[in-house]
Amino acid sequence: MTGHIRQRGRKSFELRYHVNGRITTATFKGGKREAEAELRRLLRAVDTGEHAADPTRTTVGRWFDKWLAMVRAETSPATHDRYTAMVENYLRPAWGALPLAKLSPTHIQDTYSQWAEGGRRDGRPGPLAPSTRRLLHRVLTASLNRAVELQLIPRNPAVVLRRRLPKAERAEVQTLTADQTRALLEELRGRPQYWPVMLAITTGARRGEILALRWRHFDADRGTVRIAESLSPELRLGPTKSGKPRVIALPGLAVQELRARRIGQAQELLRLGTRQSADSLICAWEDGSVIRPEQLSHFCDRLFARLGLPGRFHVLRHTHATQLLLAGIHPKVAQERLGHATVAMTLDIYSHVTERQHDEAAERIDDILRGGQ
Secondary structure, X not given: OOEEEEEEEOOEEEEEEEEOOEEEEEEEEOOHHHHHHHHHHHHHHHHXXXXXXXXXXOEHHHHHHHHHHHHHHHOOHHHHHHHHHHHHHHHHHHHOOOEHHHOOHHHHHHHHHHHOOOEOOOOOOOEOOHHHHHHHHHHHHHHHHHHHHOOOOOOOOOHHHHHHOOOOOOOOOOOOOHHHHHHHHHHHOOOOOHHHHHHHHHHOOOHHHHHOOEHHHEEOOOOXXXXXXXXXXXXXXXXXXXXXXXXXXXXXXXXXXXXXXXXXXXXXXHHOOOOOOOOOEOOEOOXXXXXXXXXXXXXXXXXXXXXXXXXXXXXXXHHHHHHHHHOOOOHXXXXXXXXXXXXXXXXXXXXHHHHHHHHXXXXXXXXXXXXXX
């Protein structure tokens, strides 16, 4: 099985070969030796039956659709929703009509330059946030990497631009003081929202992870909760962000409260004609129905504003992590409680705590040295 190479420009070659009795063409950017190697690869793929659909007939937009379908089972619902939003709002409008094989670093750089000056979804002037631009690059790169793996394109045109991305923003981590935490819990006592807020403060778990907790995840004897699932805004249950379950030890006060909650909820459900089970949600409305993630967030937004508290529901996770590190708990323990991928991630997010601990370390060393004089 043979093919032909025809030079079209200084660094551009047309590759022609047969697939199922039809002549297929592909454009290759690079040197002649590399073009010959690419033609051999394509011929070998045809010979082994691994050759995918002609990339010149696949648009970038159609590839995004296929890629999103592929990764649905590989990612959490929240991550997949984020990928879809990036594709629909930014990536597809930019290059969707282009043939996949013709998407070049120049196309990508031109769009990146536009995003550095404008293109905000809210219509306001100014560039897209650096964090958004970096996320868009990650999504685009992941999608094109899969196209390379499936031999639709010879190389990923986005990779060369990874060093041209804006520096990541370091958002200020907001936390509650001990007094603010106690005031918040007192304000919520007796309301259904008390339970997710209390669990966020005492475990550092994410909103979706807390709303997915069931009584079978609570071990009253050991004083632990098992974070095994996460509830998406679409009310789909999926794995945690890391994909791994984790067991978190609860403070004694939280164990007492949850024991009382289980009894109280069982009595309330009986009055409504239903029975509590191991699958009943810990954080639920009075009738046992699910609290939607956005309902909890909107409620906390209004409550925090009224009480003059900083941040949103996620500030409770930051508060838990900060209190752990300030108390001298080993960062590895904090990482495991929070479900971060690495200790480095935990220390990077909460660098404000380690900076404060550096000052404390210097003071302790000073006390040691002075005491030894």
